[in-house]
Amino acid sequence: MAKRAVTAAPLIDALRLANLVDGEAALLRPHESYDGQRFTASDVSEDDLSGISFTECELIELEANEANFRAATFVETRFEKLNAPIFAAPRSNLRDVSIEGSRLGSAEFYESTWRSIRFVHCRIGYLNLRGAHLQDVLFDDCLIDELDLGGATANRVAFTNTQVNTLDLTRAKLTNVDLRSLELRHVTGVEHLKGATINSYQLAELAPALAAHLGIVLDD
Numbered sequence: 001m002a003k004r005a006v007t008a009a010p011l012i013d014a015l016r017l018a019n020l021v022d023g024e025a026a027l028l029r030p031h032e033s034y035d036g037q038r039f040t041a042s043d044v045s046e047d048d049l050s051g052i053s054f055t056e057c058e059l060i061e062l063e064a065n066e067a068n069f070r071a072a073t074f075v076e077t078r079f080e081k082l083n084a085p086i087f088a089a090p091r092s093n094l095r096d097v098s099i100e101g102s103r104l105g106s107a108e109f110y111e112s113t114w115r116s117i118r119f120v121h122c123r124i125g126y127l128n129l130r131g132a133h134l135q136d137v138l139f140d141d142c143l144i145d146e147l148d149l150g151g152a153t154a155n156r157v158a159f160t161n162t163q164v165n166t167l168d169l170t171r172a173k174l175t176n177v178d179l180r181s182l183e184l185r186h187v188t189g190v191e192h193l194k195g196a197t198i199n200s201y202q203l204a205e206l207a208p209a210l211a212a213h214l215g216i217v218l219d220d
Contacts, residue, residue: 010158
């Protein structure tokens with residue numbers, strides 16, 4: 001008998017942030033690097049912070065509506081209560097990042113690279129990860145209206161106690177993507193579910209879309 005395939009869980013490294021010094025958000029500049037700092041109750045809305053780099057930092061109660069984080073780098077960094085109706089960080093690089101208790105309207109992370117990323121207690125309207133590379137990502141207790149993984153490459157991605165109303169998997173390449181604890185409402189690109197793990201209930205819910213893709217006629 002063939003062995004049952006086991007879905008590998010995300011490997012999320014614990015953040016250990018200590019001895020941080022208080023930073024001033026008003027002094028942040030694009031393409032500059034910031035290490036070991038904590039930014040609290042700051043507002044960078046509409047600021048150009050493209051190419052900026054944060055390492056071992058905390059950003060707490062950050063207002064970042066329409067701030068430009070294009071090609072930014074976040075390493076061993078924690079966001080808490082990030083608020084941004086429009087959050088623009090396309091082509092950014094995130095490694096060992098935790099985003100907690102945050103609200104994002106439209107979050108633009110297309111063509112970004114994520115490794116060891118955790119979203120906890122977050123509310124997101126539209127999460128654009130088209131063409132992104134995702135490795136070891138966990139969404140825990142989140143509500144996402146629309147998650148766009150079109151053309152993305154994802155390995156060891158999981159969802160726990162999370163709801164996604166619309167999931168787009170068009171041309172996505174999935175490996176060890178665990179959807180079993182995800183409440184799904186609508187899936188586009190069901191033909192690209194290869195590499196994902198779902199439960200029997202989800203399979204029944206997806207059956208009409210899968211049948212349509214395969215050209216199967218359902219006639220009771």
